[in-house]
Amino acid sequence: xxxxxxxPLLCAxxxxxxxxxxxxxxxxxxxxxxxxxxVAALLRSAAPPxxxxxxxxxxxxxxxxxxxxxxFLAAAVYAQGYLSRRSDRDNRVFVGGLLVLLGAMTxxxxxxxxxxxxxxxxxxxxxxxxxxxxNQNARSLEAAWKYLLIxxxxxxxxLLGTFFLALSGAxxxxxxxxxxxxxxxxxPSLSRPWVRAAFVFLLVGYGxxxxxxxxxxxxxxxxxxxxxxxxxxxxxxLTNFAFLAIVxxxxxxxxxxxxxxxxDALVGxxxxxxxxxAVFVVGQKDFKRMLAYSSVEHMGILALGLGLGGVxxxxxxxxxxxxxxxxxxVFLSAGNIHRAFGSKTTxxxxxxxxxxxxxxxxxxxxxxxxxxxxPFAPFFSEFAILNGAFGEGRFLVxxxxxxxxxxxxxGMGTTVLAVVQGDPPxxxxxxxxxxxxxxxxxxxxxxxxxxxxxxxxxxxxLRDLFGAAAGLVGGxx
Amino acid sequence: MSSLVELAFILVVVxxxxxxxxxxLGAAIRTVAIQGALLATLPLLLLTDAHDLGHALVLxxxxxxxxxxxxxxxxxxxxxxxxxxxxxxxxxxxxxSMVLGAIGVALAFAFSSRLPLPRGEMHPFLVPTALSTVWxxxxxxxxxxxxxxQVLGFLVLENGVFVFGLLLSDFMPLMVEAGVLLDLFAxxxxxxxxxxxxxxxxxSLDTEKLSALRD
Numbered sequence: 001x002x003x004x005x006x007x008p009l010l011c012a013x014x015x016x017x018x019x020x021x022x023x024x025x026x027x028x029x030x031x032x033x034x035x036x037x038x039v040a041a042l043l044r045s046a047a048p049p050x051x052x053x054x055x056x057x058x059x060x061x062x063x064x065x066x067x068x069x070x071x072f073l074a075a076a077v078y079a080q081g082y083l084s085r086r087s088d089r090d091n092r093v094f095v096g097g098l099l100v101l102l103g104a105m106t107x108x109x110x111x112x113x114x115x116x117x118x119x120x121x122x123x124x125x126x127x128x129x130x131x132x133x134x135n136q137n138a139r140s141l142e143a144a145w146k147y148l149l150i151x152x153x154x155x156x157x158x159l160l161g162t163f164f165l166a167l168s169g170a171x172x173x174x175x176x177x178x179x180x181x182x183x184x185x186x187x188p189s190l191s192r193p194w195v196r197a198a199f200v201f202l203l204v205g206y207g208x209x210x211x212x213x214x215x216x217x218x219x220x221x222x223x224x225x226x227x228x229x230x231x232x233x234x235x236x237x238l239t240n241f242a243f244l245a246i247v248x249x250x251x252x253x254x255x256x257x258x259x260x261x262x263x264d265a266l267v268g269x270x271x272x273x274x275x276x277x278a279v280f281v282v283g284q285k286d287f288k289r290m291l292a293y294s295s296v297e298h299m300g301i302l303a304l305g306l307g308l309g310g311v312x313x314x315x316x317x318x319x320x321x322x323x324x325x326x327x328x329x330v331f332l333s334a335g336n337i338h339r340a341f342g343s344k345t346t347x348x349x350x351x352x353x354x355x356x357x358x359x360x361x362x363x364x365x366x367x368x369x370x371x372x373x374x375p376f377a378p379f380f381s382e383f384a385i386l387n388g389a390f391g392e393g394r395f396l397v398x399x400x401x402x403x404x405x406x407x408x409x410x411g412m413g414t415t416v417l418a419v420v421q422g423d424p425p426x427x428x429x430x431x432x433x434x435x436x437x438x439x440x441x442x443x444x445x446x447x448x449x450x451x452x453x454x455x456x457x458x459x460x461x462l463r464d465l466f467g468a469a470a471g472l473v474g475g476x477x
Numbered sequence: 478m479s480s481l482v483e484l485a486f487i488l489v490v491v492x493x494x495x496x497x498x499x500x501x502l503g504a505a506i507r508t509v510a511i512q513g514a515l516l517a518t519l520p521l522l523l524l525t526d527a528h529d530l531g532h533a534l535v536l537x538x539x540x541x542x543x544x545x546x547x548x549x550x551x552x553x554x555x556x557x558x559x560x561x562x563x564x565x566x567x568x569x570x571x572x573x574s575m576v577l578g579a580i581g582v583a584l585a586f587a588f589s590s591r592l593p594l595p596r597g598e599m600h601p602f603l604v605p606t607a608l609s610t611v612w613x614x615x616x617x618x619x620x621x622x623x624x625x626x627q628v629l630g631f632l633v634l635e636n637g638v639f640v641f642g643l644l645l646s647d648f649m650p651l652m653v654e655a656g657v658l659l660d661l662f663a664x665x666x667x668x669x670x671x672x673x674x675x676x677x678x679x680x681s682l683d684t685e686k687l688s689a690l691r692d
Contacts, residue, residue, distance in 0.1 A: 144669075146690075153615070153618060159656055
């Protein structure tokens, strides 16, 4: 189990040591492959976590690890093409930082100790900030500054929440521990007011990392200015782990008998995020910022699904996987379009389908998937969440969700169609600044095929995993 | 002994309010350093039989070194390099922000008297001091424009979290020590400020200038 954590970190150390800018990205690929292999071996061998272990593999960690290792592998292949195009920039920090990020995310996935989770989230935040600054201009500096400032506030509040939770079990004879299993076992004996306060602070803290509205303000800037590759890993990877941390806290809150309150908070924040995304997506000219708001929307859907419980919870875990893979498709193809046109607004970008015969159509297909159109997998997970909402008799929640999703579909559609269709602007005349090559076009294509396959045929084992993960928070198919 | 502890807590809160009202950066940094040093004494002042002396010493010395010396020094060298002196126009004025801070202190006392601690009290002032310091820090971060001031706000927020952590220091010392990792952020921030400067794409460290990205 330690292998999947140490392998990326080791590769990061190698990446920092390698002097050649051209060879260094290979470390990224090596780290991704080692991590993928490690996860596969882990899935085959791991026993369910025992009480008292700091690291363990349950259904939740299995799902997040599977998504992330797939996404990271795709991103690592993409990076080979991308970084060779950007040979003007020193990529030492970029490659090393990505690998540290992978290591930190893996710790969050496996951690059964809320203190360890917090340390890993902080490490992930610190590792990401310099990556946003990769382009080294004023705009990326601004984005990195905002990300770091808002992220650090979130992390500080999450630490305070973690302390609250530790205190809730501090009564004589209490668990006096931050192990999730100990806290759940102690359940009703935890001090309820402190559990409630802890949930609020942890939801705000990790919700900031996840990018739930109104704590999302770093997102459009960071995703807009960072390379598409990093956007994919943040929107499809890191945010999923912040969600995982919230799920762990929710498990404890539920065991303490405060789940009604927590569910209301999750549903409220979730709906607010989706509504806010609907407002900002409409008329958004910058297609990378548009994707950021789409990420806010999907984080809202995840929070909503968790809050609703039942079938919706299983749908939320299905959706977390779909969101991770689909975000890979849209961010990587958007990155290719950005490189080819040298711009990311619909003022300058037109006719991407003609200039980039693979990435252009992929961006369109990715948009259809991300907005939940059949037959792609996100349709089925969003359908499960809607189903859960109506099944529980939450008609207003379901109706609002449907309405916001429709607005977002139309809003994103306008921007995406403007990018993909039409004739390329005159000066480009079909000659892109940089042509797509297979290294940069194939990874999003493969992810897209995966998203399609998950929609057409969901393997029973995966379905059971979603059910088992939902079972941890009192839901299931 | 107990009156000393009381004095320390009251001083921490007074420093919060002073920071909310101060416009000179140099004085503010020095005050945050004093607050950090003050916090470093708390693990020793609050020492009980349940504590492990080694951990308490580590915590005290660590806090003194990081919060009292290293981070303030970095801040000083950063403002010297960037040659900035004072906050001219905060988003929320000095007097209103001080009033807000005072309201926060009152609320923190009210809140903590209604939230019973699940274990024996360490000191009745501990929780309200922690919460009002967190509140003052948050206020500073959102109401100031200068990057240096925002970092100072973050330091104050972090100090508040540290005070709260003392409540757990007898049975979870490692976790409390891990909280000092938050200072890593502060260090990175200061590096960021120096980078602004090297970058020279901004003529001053006014985060108002960081507003090209918006909808």
